[in-house]
Amino acid sequence: MEPFRVHEGLVAPLDRAQVDTDAIIPKQFMKTVQRSGLGPFLFDAWAHLDPGEPGMDTRQRRPNPDFVLNQPRYAGASVLLTRDNFGAGSSREHAPWALWDAGFRVLIGSGFADIFHNNCINNGLLLIALPAPQVQRLFEAVQARPGWALRVDLPAQRISAPDLPEIPFELDPFVKQRLLYGWDPVGLVLRHAEAIRAFEARHQHSSPWVFRSL
Numbered sequence: 001m002e003p004f005r006v007h008e009g010l011v012a013p014l015d016r017a018q019v020d021t022d023a024i025i026p027k028q029f030m031k032t033v034q035r036s037g038l039g040p041f042l043f044d045a046w047a048h049l050d051p052g053e054p055g056m057d058t059r060q061r062r063p064n065p066d067f068v069l070n071q072p073r074y075a076g077a078s079v080l081l082t083r084d085n086f087g088a089g090s091s092r093e094h095a096p097w098a099l100w101d102a103g104f105r106v107l108i109g110s111g112f113a114d115i116f117h118n119n120c121i122n123n124g125l126l127l128i129a130l131p132a133p134q135v136q137r138l139f140e141a142v143q144a145r146p147g148w149a150l151r152v153d154l155p156a157q158r159i160s161a162p163d164l165p166e167i168p169f170e171l172d173p174f175v176k177q178r179l180l181y182g183w184d185p186v187g188l189v190l191r192h193a194e195a196i197r198a199f200e201a202r203h204q205h206s207s208p209w210v211f212r213s214l
């Protein structure tokens with residue numbers, strides 16, 4: 001996955017708590033095992049007035065004008081502001097795939113579901129949990145200022161904007177290291193490739209009968 005260092009991007013507010021993964025990407029889109037192509041179906045039941053199905057031509061669909069992310073002022077947003085327990089429900093990895101494919105790189109909220117959090121880290125998305133009062137101030141800022149953007153500095157663990165004091169955030173050191181270096185689960189294993197090869201060579205030498213049928 002891509003290493004994460006510093007990200008600057010437009011902020012979009014999704015002012016809802018307890019958003020589950022079926023709302024992020026509905027169940028009918030779980031037929032695919034491809035990480036790309038899910039972005040147009042993000043929050044599908046909220047974003048459209050007609051039901052979505054895999055393979056649909058999204059240009060023919062009816063967008064919901066009342067859904068916040070359909071507002072032109074949030075087009076191209078890459079930072080999603082949320083409320084508490086975002087990503088609850090099933091463990092589908094399609095949810096972070098859809099968020100990534102839609103262009104989001106940072107999620108900020110007052111809390112995230114555990115499995116969803118881990119799936120996001122495995123796909124290079126940075127999740128930042130802040131106290132509810134700080135999240136509320138961010139909501140007020142983005143709603144009051146069209147085109148409002150944030151700068152997220154992962155090495156310094158700071159969020160900044162031209163009109164706000166810097167906001168420090170906490171992050172597990174191991175999660176931080178993984179994001180900084182772009183280590184997904186496979187990448188973590190491959191860091192030890194030489195040691196694995198050496199172990200296999202020793203094993204084959206000491207127990208040759210195990211390998212005779214291979």
